[in-house]
Amino acid sequence: MTAGTGGGAVTAGTAAEGRFAVRRWSRTASVAAAGSVVAVAALAGVPYYAGTSAEQPLVTLFCLVALASLWNLMAGFAGLTSFGQQAYLGAGAYALYAAASMGLDPFAAIPLAAAAAGVLSLPVSFAVLRLSGGHFAVATWVLAEILRLAVTLAPSAGGNTGVSLPGVSGYDALLRQALTYWWALAVAVCSVAGVYALARSRFGLDARAVHSDPVAAASAGVAVGRTRRWAYCLSAFGTGAVGAVLFANTLYTQPGSVFGVQHSVAMMFMVVIGGIGTIEGPILGALVFFALQQALSGYGPWYLVLLGAAGIAITLFAPRGLWGSLAAPRGWSLFPIGHHISGTS
Amino acid sequence: MNWVGAVVQGVLVGGWYALAACGLSLTFGIMRLVNIAHGDLAVCGAYLTLVLSSALGLPVGYTLPLVLPIAFAIGVALHLLLFGRALRGGPLAPVLVTFGLSVMIENLLVAGLSADPRSLDAGRLALAGVRVTAFGSVITLSWLRIAGFLTALAVLGGLHLLLARTSFGRLVRATSDDLDTARLVGVRVRPVFATVAGIAVATAALAGVFLGMTATFDPYAGGLSLIFAFEAVVIGGLGSLWGTLLGGVTIGLVQQLAAQWDVQYTVLAVHLLFFAVLAVRPQGFFPASEPEAA
Amino acid sequence: MIEVDALDVHYGDFQALFGVSLSLARGRALALAGANGAGKTTLLRALMGAHLPSAGTVRYEGADVTALPPHDRVRRGIAMVPEGRRLFPSLTAEENIKVGAVRAASPDWPLARIYDFLPLAATVRDRRASALSGGERQAVAIARALASGPRLLLLDEISLGLAPGVVEQVYEVVRGLRESGATLLIVEQDLDRALGACDDVVCLLEGRVALTSETAAASREDVVAAYFGTEGPHS
Ligand SMILES: Nc1ncnc2c1ncn2[C@@H]1O[C@H](COP(=O)(O)OP(=O)(O)OP(=O)(O)O)[C@@H](O)[C@H]1O
Numbered sequence A: 001m002t003a004g005t006g007g008g009a010v011t012a013g014t015a016a017e018g019r020f021a022v023r024r025w026s027r028t029a030s031v032a033a034a035g036s037v038v039a040v041a042a043l044a045g046v047p048y049y050a051g052t053s054a055e056q057p058l059v060t061l062f063c064l065v066a067l068a069s070l071w072n073l074m075a076g077f078a079g080l081t082s083f084g085q086q087a088y089l090g091a092g093a094y095a096l097y098a099a100a101s102m103g104l105d106p107f108a109a110i111p112l113a114a115a116a117a118g119v120l121s122l123p124v125s126f127a128v129l130r131l132s133g134g135h136f137a138v139a140t141w142v143l144a145e146i147l148r149l150a151v152t153l154a155p156s157a158g159g160n161t162g163v164s165l166p167g168v169s170g171y172d173a174l175l176r177q178a179l180t181y182w183w184a185l186a187v188a189v190c191s192v193a194g195v196y197a198l199a200r201s202r203f204g205l206d207a208r209a210v211h212s213d214p215v216a217a218a219s220a221g222v223a224v225g226r227t228r229r230w231a232y233c234l235s236a237f238g239t240g241a242v243g244a245v246l247f248a249n250t251l252y253t254q255p256g257s258v259f260g261v262q263h264s265v266a267m268m269f270m271v272v273i274g275g276i277g278t279i280e281g282p283i284l285g286a287l288v289f290f291a292l293q294q295a296l297s298g299y300g301p302w303y304l305v306l307l308g309a310a311g312i313a314i315t316l317f318a319p320r321g322l323w324g325s326l327a328a329p330r331g332w333s334l335f336p337i338g339h340h341i342s343g344t345s
Numbered sequence B: 001m002n003w004v005g006a007v008v009q010g011v012l013v014g015g016w017y018a019l020a021a022c023g024l025s026l027t028f029g030i031m032r033l034v035n036i037a038h039g040d041l042a043v044c045g046a047y048l049t050l051v052l053s054s055a056l057g058l059p060v061g062y063t064l065p066l067v068l069p070i071a072f073a074i075g076v077a078l079h080l081l082l083f084g085r086a087l088r089g090g091p092l093a094p095v096l097v098t099f100g101l102s103v104m105i106e107n108l109l110v111a112g113l114s115a116d117p118r119s120l121d122a123g124r125l126a127l128a129g130v131r132v133t134a135f136g137s138v139i140t141l142s143w144l145r146i147a148g149f150l151t152a153l154a155v156l157g158g159l160h161l162l163l164a165r166t167s168f169g170r171l172v173r174a175t176s177d178d179l180d181t182a183r184l185v186g187v188r189v190r191p192v193f194a195t196v197a198g199i200a201v202a203t204a205a206l207a208g209v210f211l212g213m214t215a216t217f218d219p220y221a222g223g224l225s226l227i228f229a230f231e232a233v234v235i236g237g238l239g240s241l242w243g244t245l246l247g248g249v250t251i252g253l254v255q256q257l258a259a260q261w262d263v264q265y266t267v268l269a270v271h272l273l274f275f276a277v278l279a280v281r282p283q284g285f286f287p288a289s290e291p292e293a294a
Numbered sequence C: 001m002i003e004v005d006a007l008d009v010h011y012g013d014f015q016a017l018f019g020v021s022l023s024l025a026r027g028r029a030l031a032l033a034g035a036n037g038a039g040k041t042t043l044l045r046a047l048m049g050a051h052l053p054s055a056g057t058v059r060y061e062g063a064d065v066t067a068l069p070p071h072d073r074v075r076r077g078i079a080m081v082p083e084g085r086r087l088f089p090s091l092t093a094e095e096n097i098k099v100g101a102v103r104a105a106s107p108d109w110p111l112a113r114i115y116d117f118l119p120l121a122a123t124v125r126d127r128r129a130s131a132l133s134g135g136e137r138q139a140v141a142i143a144r145a146l147a148s149g150p151r152l153l154l155l156d157e158i159s160l161g162l163a164p165g166v167v168e169q170v171y172e173v174v175r176g177l178r179e180s181g182a183t184l185l186i187v188e189q190d191l192d193r194a195l196g197a198c199d200d201v202v203c204l205l206e207g208r209v210a211l212t213s214e215t216a217a218a219s220r221e222d223v224v225a226a227y228f229g230t231e232g233p234h235s
């Protein structure tokens, strides 16, 4: 059974017992794919029929979905837990500031900001990927601290007080918010779809092998380092896009908050609670996190105590997360990524 | 200030980093546990001292015989409740669990003791200093810094003796060499690891007490403490106690020398040094000798 | 001394042992034979408590020890010399031996007697385990097991990878152990050696017992057939 990328059923080989088939797709998955297309289309219409009051919370939700999927790309598929993705959130935001200051249209410059974060992550990856596990996690966090201090100490980047997004005054407020909304939706959809496509590709197979046993994967010919580097850099690219969109949404950014480790707390929580290593899990986790945030953020520190405790409890007692615990025993998979082997004779 | 003074101060300050880092180095070297909550546990030590010394009306130093055993017990309990399970839960679990613990500790401190910055009153130790003349320049050293450095040396030396010379240390080294075989020949791993976790938390609490006496702290100070401790461990070489001391001193030196240039750049200089070491010499400068294949 | 009844052992979904039963009386030596991957090491580790079986029982000296952890079994007098020696590389030879005494079942084997019995271990006592030769490692591994004062010794592949002369010395030690009254369970690839040194033989084939016999009653051909599965229920 080779690591094909195609869908459908492939009849592969004949064992002594008879023929068996490798399935990578299912009827549920077809329904889910169709449903997703309809849902995205409906969401894209929100600015026309629902207005700004619906747009604001949805922008936040879309950004959370994107961040969770991107963090899961590293943690769930390449075994890398980063506590420093806020570095790329900030890199995306400040790259957008730089581009807009130079006179580029801020909305057109969002892909540039994402690319800047991705480019930054490449040299960084050569340092941080020398470590793994908890060491990798803290090293990525140090990077975020370096960027935070660098921005704080640079008057041209606004220093500690932060900066406002230039070049948006020409936009009508309604249009500006709609554009932000569409960008947020696009980034979320691209993140989920991108991670999904990667997970079904050769990369996904390699990444899962690396995750479950790096040494065995290496001896089976998987390029462990390259797989990890791809996961890290692609995740940085996407996270940079989210940073730029969030900046366009709030129109203001400050090193103390954009580079804060609380973003990593959120990413970890969403992925762990939703279900690490699945496509559905981070989306579900983002929804849960969003709901908790709306309902409980008034409780201040106790809300975060609860998040920490829930993260610990799920890691120890239900490591598959909500989605894994619900779906795996019932055989559900909306976005199948594995190879399912079944006898056909 | 002058350059000679900066070097001497750097070495003394480095002692604190080594003290903060040795528990991290210990749990990683022995249990393969990277405790993300290590810095927060250090800050807890400072808060515990604060609460005890104001409740009992005792000077900071006199609360240590209470603080250290409590910290040790907390470490043991954390291992029995969380770390042990996390270590058996696959490669991501220890990182996720200790990160969750870190979030919990910080916010419990905020909820219980407010986010206001605090400090510990070091009494006469903080005010008094000693003036020495070296290489033609006069340096003023605070007794507190000297005490911190000597404490770090004593703790590292004590840990070294414990591991190298005692029968408990022999079990610890055997278990860290080969967990499975240690179990096969009759070592009970849980109490060994729980004791190591207890020692690590006690050293962290001690570092927290010195932090509280030399600077202010708030519930979020644990993150930066963890980062500094971690940098000392990596620069020194993963899993080697003396490497950790030298890593701590390196950080102290870089920090003090950068301060000669501009105080704003001290922390940034340390972080950049860490990245440079990671890129150029990821095994650190004084790595533990690799155990050869048995 | 030890009775194993219908033991099943799994590694996740993979079943390594299927209803394995055997018994070994005090003072006797049993050779456990079987091809690579037959489940010999798995059985020994299950007897030691390193892997809990999913079904079946292990009785030792009349008591049910199936669910006991390894340290309790060491305390009751079972010790193991693991496959590949598995010394603690950063400890000296003597430290390795002392770790073996952490839960001693009896004071029968003080350090002096161990060194007397295994002079090779005595000569390398202060060297790091990682610097020892194969024969020296095997001597220290046996010494480490003896340090717990065992009544039942499980020896896994003790001659593997050793020079012929060294193998001879190791079997000299095995004979000495038998004379000291220890009960032995020996995993050995070399059939002739196994049959020569033991009273009983059990052959494992793909996780199942394919032959149980006294060595005197089993012909070499029977054992070879059971070893390769060329006869009997699986052919
Ligand atoms: N930790 C493990 N996880 C999964 N499978 C294992 C594990 N250890 C052993 N096995 C499998 O269990 C079976 C029995 O292995 P075991 O090591 O007991 O065999 P053995 O008879 O000792 O072989 P050898 O002569 O090679 O030492 C083998 O198929 C092996 O692949």
Ligand SMILES: [Mg+2]
Pocket: C040, C041, C042, C083, C157
């Ligand atoms: Mg074996």
